[in-house]
Amino acid sequence: xxxxxxxxxxxxxxxxxxxxxxxxxxxxxxxxxxxxxxxxxxxxxxxxxxxxxxxxxxxxxxxxxxxxxxxxxxxxxxxxxxxxxxxxxxxxxxxxxxxxxxxxxxxxxxxxxxxxxxxxxxxxxxxxxxxxxxxxxxxxxxxxxxxxxxxxxxxxxxxxxxxxxxxxxxxxxxxxxxxxxxxxxxxxxxxxxxxxxxxxxxxxxxxxxxxxxxxxxxxxxxxxxxxxxxxxxxxxxxxxxxxxxxxxxxxxx
Amino acid sequence: xxxxxxxxxxxxxxxxxxxxxxxxxxxxxxxxxxxxxxxxxxxxxxxxxxxxxxxxxxxxxxxxxxxxxxxxxxxxxxxxxxxxxxxxxxxxxxxxxxxxxxxxxxxxxxxxxxxxxxxxxxxxxxxxxxxxxxxxxxxxxxxxxxxxxxxxxxxxxxxxxxxxxxxxxxxxxxxxxxxxxxxxxxxxxxxxxxxxxxxxxxxxxxxxxxxxxxxxxxxxxxxxxxxxxxxxxxxxxxxxxxxxxxxxxxxxxxxxxxxxxxxxxxxxxxxxx
Numbered sequence: 001x002x003x004x005x006x007x008x009x010x011x012x013x014x015x016x017x018x019x020x021x022x023x024x025x026x027x028x029x030x031x032x033x034x035x036x037x038x039x040x041x042x043x044x045x046x047x048x049x050x051x052x053x054x055x056x057x058x059x060x061x062x063x064x065x066x067x068x069x070x071x072x073x074x075x076x077x078x079x080x081x082x083x084x085x086x087x088x089x090x091x092x093x094x095x096x097x098x099x100x101x102x103x104x105x106x107x108x109x110x111x112x113x114x115x116x117x118x119x120x121x122x123x124x125x126x127x128x129x130x131x132x133x134x135x136x137x138x139x140x141x142x143x144x145x146x147x148x149x150x151x152x153x154x155x156x157x158x159x160x161x162x163x164x165x166x167x168x169x170x171x172x173x174x175x176x177x178x179x180x181x182x183x184x185x186x187x188x189x190x191x192x193x194x195x196x197x198x199x200x201x202x203x204x205x206x207x208x209x210x211x212x213x214x215x216x217x218x219x220x221x222x223x224x225x226x227x228x229x230x231x232x233x234x235x236x237x238x239x240x241x242x243x244x245x246x247x248x249x250x251x252x253x
Numbered sequence: 254x255x256x257x258x259x260x261x262x263x264x265x266x267x268x269x270x271x272x273x274x275x276x277x278x279x280x281x282x283x284x285x286x287x288x289x290x291x292x293x294x295x296x297x298x299x300x301x302x303x304x305x306x307x308x309x310x311x312x313x314x315x316x317x318x319x320x321x322x323x324x325x326x327x328x329x330x331x332x333x334x335x336x337x338x339x340x341x342x343x344x345x346x347x348x349x350x351x352x353x354x355x356x357x358x359x360x361x362x363x364x365x366x367x368x369x370x371x372x373x374x375x376x377x378x379x380x381x382x383x384x385x386x387x388x389x390x391x392x393x394x395x396x397x398x399x400x401x402x403x404x405x406x407x408x409x410x411x412x413x414x415x416x417x418x419x420x421x422x423x424x425x426x427x428x429x430x431x432x433x434x435x436x437x438x439x440x441x442x443x444x445x446x447x448x449x450x451x452x453x454x455x456x457x458x459x460x461x462x463x464x465x466x467x468x469x470x471x472x473x474x475x476x477x478x479x480x481x482x483x484x485x486x487x488x489x490x491x492x493x494x495x496x497x498x499x500x501x502x503x504x505x506x507x508x509x510x511x512x513x514x515x516x517x518x519x520x521x522x523x524x525x526x
Contacts, residue, residue: 062373069367093367097360104356217370229370 011127023131024124027153030080030133035212036166036203037066037079038196039137040176041148045189045220046139047230048077049196051166051204052213067217071096074109074140075217075227079166080153081133088136092116109140113149113157121155135165140227141219161186168203175199189220193230197238198245214239291398295347297321299332300485301438302343303475304405304418305446306431307468308461310496311407311416313343314472316480317505318487325487333493335500337362339409340379341493342386345435346402346423354400358382379408379417379495383427391425399423403435409495416495431458434475437483442475465494477508 008014009022016022035051050066067077068089076092078085095115099107116138123131136151150165151157161180164172179187179195187195193216200214216230216238230238302315315332318325333343334355342358344351365377383406393399403422410417419429431454432446449471454460463471472492480488488507493500515521 065371067370069370071367072363075370089371093364097364100360227367227370 012124012129012131013127021124021154024154027080027131027133031135031153031165032167032169034079034081034134034166035066035209036164036168036172036200037077037135037137038162038164038172038176038199039077039139039148039150039160040162040187040192040196041139041146041160042189042192042220043186044146045141045192045218045223046146046148047189047192047196047216047218048075048137048139049200049214049216050077050079051200052215053209054211054213062213065215067215068092069217069227070112070138071100071106071140072226073106073142073219074112074138075219076139077137077217078134079137079169080135084132084134085136088116088120088132088134091119092138106142108142108144109138109147109149110142110144110159112140113138113147113151113159117151117155117157120151120153124153124155137163137165139219141225146219164199164203167209168205172199172203175202189218189222193218193234194238194241197235198242201239201242201246202249291396292347292350292401295350295401297326297348298485299330299345299348299351300483301434301436301442301479302332302345302403302405303438303442303446303472304343304407304433305450305463305468305471306416306418307463307465309416310409310465310494311418312465312468312472313341313405313407313493314476314490315343315345316476316486316488316490318485318489319348320485323484325485328487328489329505331491331502333491333502334358335493335502336382337366337376338499339376339411339495340382340417341407341495341500341502342382343405343407343493344402345404347400350400350402354402358385361385375412378410378412379406379419380410382406382408383417383419383421387421387425387427390421390423394424405433405435407493407495409497411497414497431462437485438475438479441479441482445475445478446471473506473508477510480508480510 008016012021012023035053037050040047048067052066064082066085067075069075070092076089092112095112096107120132123129131153138149140147148160149157150160150163162176197214204212216235217227218230219225219227297319299319302313304311304313313333317328317330319327319330333341335341336358369376386404386406390400401423406419408417418433419427420433421427432450434442454462469492476490480486488510489505491503491505493502
């Protein structure tokens with residue numbers, strides 16, 4: 001990065017002369033260091049997946065998950081500092097809970113993403129705080145159908161058909177573009193699970209990165225329109241296919 | 254106008270006139286201090302609920318009526334409520350308190366459910382829910398602001414692989430038994446339920462339990478007797494079963510009744526004596 005501080009990065013409440021907030025850009029660096037997270041909006045549901053890098057062989061299997069449930073019908077995956085993700089997750093559950101309390105109706109994904117991005121943005125306004133070191137994928141199925149949003153450390157949020165955050169997000173996004181570009185009417189969750197697993201395995205750099213566990217959740221008819229882990233047998237099968245596809249790709253090269 | 258409740262029904266002080274440019278200033282009085290009051294009686298109420306353990310599960314029954322005093326006001330109210338996959342609660346007493354309670358418990362369960370994805374902890378067992386309710390009811394009565402209900406909690410404990418049935422009421426009283434009933438049913442139905450239960454299981458409960466069909470039959474009998482004798486009941490009720498398979502709540506059903514005898518009762522049928 002060209003911007004080695006020069007005094008303008010000591011507080012997030014100070015702009016640099018060319019109008020940038022260095023602390024926010026550093027937060028984006030924290031995101032880029034994390035394993036990739038992918039969100040895919042399907043015709044009949046949504047999928048969230050993360051590549052959970054294992055920094056130690058002593059870790060309990062399946063521990064330190066990066067995907068959390070927010071409400072029955074909404075999940076969120078974070079890329080970046082895990083503890084920041086946990087905090088934003090509990091805030092999200094509070095927002096979803098208070099919405100239900102006030103309106104006796106489940107919160108829509110759009111409203112939740114809007115509130116979380118407002119919360120995230122507030123952490124870019126004051127000298128006493130630091131911005132969130134995470135990008136957050138918020139996905140769910142509400143009365144408006146399947147929805148997917150990504151909230152960045154700056155507090156902006158965009159809606160997506162598919163998106164990725166974290167290390168190798170550019171490659172993952174290209175793959176997602178190819179995937180959806182080839183399918184006019186969109187993709188179903190069953191096929192989506194395989195494709196997302198393939199993309200995560202593709203993005204993962206065996207030589208440079210540590211081992212990883214694939215973590216995947218969905219909201220679709222098969223899960224009763226609730227945010228739930230993709231069943232183990234489906235996940236194992238998707239990973240098997242992903243590895244096979246990758247090896248095939250290598251032979252062609 | 255001064256809209257403070259303390260000023261309601263108060264006459265204007267002598268010579269005071271309503272000042273339309275300065276409302277609430279010209280004749281404001283100190284609001285009358287009123288004592289804080291809490292629920293002192295239930296308003297819209299449900300009558301007794303019943304519960305019995307049977308082989309492989311537990312069954313609850315409650316009719317569909319919510320009375321307003323003696324008026325049969327709402328005749329299509331479900332008083333059985335599932336909480337997750339292994340618990341059902343049945344409520345008698347104040348229906349608005351029950352509605353509030355449902356919302357509260359649902360939100361607790363939703364939160365627990367959400368957290369179970371990330372730290373894979375077990376879902377709340379029937380015993381957990383029962384203990385929570387007992388604590389809540391006791392805390393509320395200790396604040397002189399009770400939840401005006403008598404509840405049955407029925408469930409299947411997947412860990413221990415056994416059924417659960419407990420009672421808790423507005424005083425925070427708790428007890429457990431293989432057959433339970435609240436309200437008028439505690440007087441009328443309890444002996445019938447116990448008789449049926451002990452016929453098979455014996456007084457020590459060590460014998461075989463009733464089958465699901467037998468349990469349903471006993472509950473139907475009790476609902477019939479209650480419909481005959483309880484003036485706050487209707488002949489339309491639902492049952493809920495909890496087994497290792499999960500919770501099932503039936504459609505509304507009714508029992509066959511015979512009112513021919515009423516004709517000959519003085520003060521009941523045609524009056525010709």
